[in-house]
Amino acid sequence: MLWQALTLQLGYNATLVAIGATLLGISAGVTGTFLFLRKRALVSDAISHATLPGVCLAFMALVAFGGDGRNLIGLLAGSALSAWVGLLCMNWLTRHTRLAEDAAIGAVLSVFFGFGVVLLTVIQSMGVGRQAGLEGFLLGSTAGMLWADALVIAVGGAATLALVMIIRRPMMMVAFDPEYAVARGLPMHRIDLMMMGLVMAVTVVGLKIVGLILIVALLIIPPVTARFWTDRSDRVVVLAGLVGGLAGYLGAALSASAPNLPTGPIIVLVSFGFFALSWLLAPVRGVLAAVLRHLRFQRRVHIRQGLLALAQGQKIYEPLTIRLLCRAGVVRADGVATEAGKACAAKALRDEKRWEIVRADQAHEATAALYDGLRDIETVLTRDQIAEIDRRIGGPQEVTS
Amino acid sequence: MLELATVQGVSVEEQGVDYSPLAIRGLTVSYGQKPAVFSVDMAVQPGAMTAIIGPNGAGKSTLLKAALGIVSPLSGLVTVFGQPLEDQRARIAYVPQRASVDWDFPTRVIDVVLMGLSRQLGLLGRVRARHMARAMDCLNRVGMREFSDRQIGQLSGGQQQRVFLARALAQDADLYLLDEPFAGVDAATEKAIIAVLKSLKEAGKTVVVVHHDLATVTDYFDHVFLINTRKVAEGPVAQAFTAETLQAAYGGRLATAQIDQISRALG
Numbered sequence: 001m002l003w004q005a006l007t008l009q010l011g012y013n014a015t016l017v018a019i020g021a022t023l024l025g026i027s028a029g030v031t032g033t034f035l036f037l038r039k040r041a042l043v044s045d046a047i048s049h050a051t052l053p054g055v056c057l058a059f060m061a062l063v064a065f066g067g068d069g070r071n072l073i074g075l076l077a078g079s080a081l082s083a084w085v086g087l088l089c090m091n092w093l094t095r096h097t098r099l100a101e102d103a104a105i106g107a108v109l110s111v112f113f114g115f116g117v118v119l120l121t122v123i124q125s126m127g128v129g130r131q132a133g134l135e136g137f138l139l140g141s142t143a144g145m146l147w148a149d150a151l152v153i154a155v156g157g158a159a160t161l162a163l164v165m166i167i168r169r170p171m172m173m174v175a176f177d178p179e180y181a182v183a184r185g186l187p188m189h190r191i192d193l194m195m196m197g198l199v200m201a202v203t204v205v206g207l208k209i210v211g212l213i214l215i216v217a218l219l220i221i222p223p224v225t226a227r228f229w230t231d232r233s234d235r236v237v238v239l240a241g242l243v244g245g246l247a248g249y250l251g252a253a254l255s256a257s258a259p260n261l262p263t264g265p266i267i268v269l270v271s272f273g274f275f276a277l278s279w280l281l282a283p284v285r286g287v288l289a290a291v292l293r294h295l296r297f298q299r300r301v302h303i304r305q306g307l308l309a310l311a312q313g314q315k316i317y318e319p320l321t322i323r324l325l326c327r328a329g330v331v332r333a334d335g336v337a338t339e340a341g342k343a344c345a346a347k348a349l350r351d352e353k354r355w356e357i358v359r360a361d362q363a364h365e366a367t368a369a370l371y372d373g374l375r376d377i378e379t380v381l382t383r384d385q386i387a388e389i390d391r392r393i394g395g396p397q398e399v400t401s
Numbered sequence: 402m403l404e405l406a407t408v409q410g411v412s413v414e415e416q417g418v419d420y421s422p423l424a425i426r427g428l429t430v431s432y433g434q435k436p437a438v439f440s441v442d443m444a445v446q447p448g449a450m451t452a453i454i455g456p457n458g459a460g461k462s463t464l465l466k467a468a469l470g471i472v473s474p475l476s477g478l479v480t481v482f483g484q485p486l487e488d489q490r491a492r493i494a495y496v497p498q499r500a501s502v503d504w505d506f507p508t509r510v511i512d513v514v515l516m517g518l519s520r521q522l523g524l525l526g527r528v529r530a531r532h533m534a535r536a537m538d539c540l541n542r543v544g545m546r547e548f549s550d551r552q553i554g555q556l557s558g559g560q561q562q563r564v565f566l567a568r569a570l571a572q573d574a575d576l577y578l579l580d581e582p583f584a585g586v587d588a589a590t591e592k593a594i595i596a597v598l599k600s601l602k603e604a605g606k607t608v609v610v611v612h613h614d615l616a617t618v619t620d621y622f623d624h625v626f627l628i629n630t631r632k633v634a635e636g637p638v639a640q641a642f643t644a645e646t647l648q649a650a651y652g653g654r655l656a657t658a659q660i661d662q663i664s665r666a667l668g
Binding site: 037166175176179233 | 469487493495520522578
């Protein structure tokens with residue numbers, strides 16, 4: 001079943017949903033990256049919740065004028081309008097009152113969503129037979145997706161993507177260094193507003209598939225996931241698009257492969273899966289890599305301390321140090337240093353003395369800054385420099401014990 | 402421009418002020434009800450290095466930010482090379498305080514410097530070999546060439562500051578405004594930065610620096626601008642940077658011993 005879903009062999013509707021979800025995932029991931037890098041991730045949550053009153057009002061208007069209350073373009077236009085109003089409210093609150101952005105987000109999100117829920121209730125009591133389905137905008141509903149719906153998503157997603165590509169440089173400059181961007185003459189507030197307008201477009205386009213409550217996940221999880229793998233913003237953008245698209249495709253296929261699996265939430269869970277894997281396994285920023293790095297560092301510290309203690313004839317108490325020295329062949333099981341171990345210890349002590357000279361000497365200032373107690377002095381000084389330092393220290397010393 | 406000048410009744414002597422690289426008149430900036438900068442006039446000397454000096458919280462950075470439109474002033478007029486600021490943006494290079502950005506941002510040293518070339522790159526233009534060459538050249542001038550591929554978070558504070566300077570150099574501006582470039586940097590960086598700034602001056606550029614280290618003022622700068630919310634003094638170092646003006650700017654915040662030391666250094 002899953003294989004058939006993955007290869008788009010589960011019928012017309014499933015195929016439409018899979019293609020739509022992939023396109024939505026790509027544009028949400030790419031657009032969301034800029035929001036994430038601007039540290040405005042939660043703004044998207046307020047924007048998406050602010051779509052609900054618009055959907056309801058558009059439905060009421062469509063019915064009142066005798067149209068089809070479920071006309072997707074009409075409903076999306078309504079949602080865009082109320083999301084835009086919500087966005088402007090939020091902007092105004094942050095810029096012209098003493099409210100911080102998080103408070104403004106909370107206020108707009110809850111008020112607009114609350115108003116939307118009231119309107120939903122009103123619509124249900126209106127007795128218009130065809131209102132069923134509006135709740136689908138909360139969590140997305142793909143069951144009755146039409147060719148026209150898929151087309152709306154495809155065109156909307158592609159247009160958003162194109163706009164993002166056009167203004168990516170100004171958006172990135174504002175995200176990294178807003179003061180510099182303003183000093184260069186970039187209209188920061190307008191760029192921010194455009195960015196949020198694009199987020200709004202993605203939200204509106206995604207209402208049908210993932211719904212307004214979960215769209216924030218598709219905007220935020222892909223860039224956060226991508227960030228684990230690269231230190232370059234352009235690559236974060238591309239990777240986030242990939243992760244989003246893949247999550248959309250796999251999620252849609254998974255949900256089609258069994259009855260009664262909701263598409264939107266499954267897509268979100270799949271993208272979370274990508275996030276969790278990246279968090280664990282990413283080579284530099286991942287958790288495992290960090291733990292390994294820490295353990296390696298700890299081992300180096302212990303060995304170094306152990307060698308210095310040996311060289312100075314002190315007793316080593318820490319079991320871990322002894323174990324590590326033993327494994328390195330520096331000491332025997334009974335704690336007595338081997339010949340090779342004695343040589344290593346002498347070298348460690350000598351390096352420490354060399355470092356002392358380096359750190360006391362104004363001429364070696366740049367090198368001295370690299371001192372961390374572990375670094376081999378050969379990696380930072382030339383043979384000649386070391387020889388010069390050795391002349392100052394005097395001849396090698398015998399290690400006893 | 403002439404009409405504008407007559408409307409405001411600017412005298413002939415002030416015509417010079419009008420063509421200053423950065424002229425500020427009656428600038429007041431306030432956070433809430435407390436003015437950070439109050440009715441300040443400033444006329445930056447062309448082709449010189451000017452230090453903006455004053456105690457903590459005296460409005461040094463605010464003055465610079467207001468001059469650039471980063472914070473909006475309550476009142477005041479800013480002209481750049483005698484023209485409105487907006488028309489002259491391309492001739493200004495700004496180096497913000499290092500602490501003003503998130504250094505964990507996913508970007509490399511070279512990408513930051515390329516931001517200085519955003520005007521040449523435009524919205525959709527590809528980064529070409531000549532852009533890269535220019536960016537690398539600017540990194541070279543601040544001694545950071547080998548670091549071009551590093552993620553910016555891996556740099557030391559001094560190196561980060563030099564990257565910011567390289568980005569400003571890439572703009573090839575005529576007026577350079579730097580906000581505390583020497584704050585918390587190592588001695589090597591300070592030397593590298595001052596060498597670059599002096600080379601800019603020799604090339605006829607104008608440099609304005611928000612500065613906090615009184616001990617180096619006479620070595621580094623030609624002109625000073627002393628501020629403590631209001632303007633205290635402005636002019637060549639020999640005339641404006643004296644025990645009296647420092648006393649006036651810093652009040653009790655500067656120990657008498659420090660002032661004596663500086664006056665002695667000044668001769």
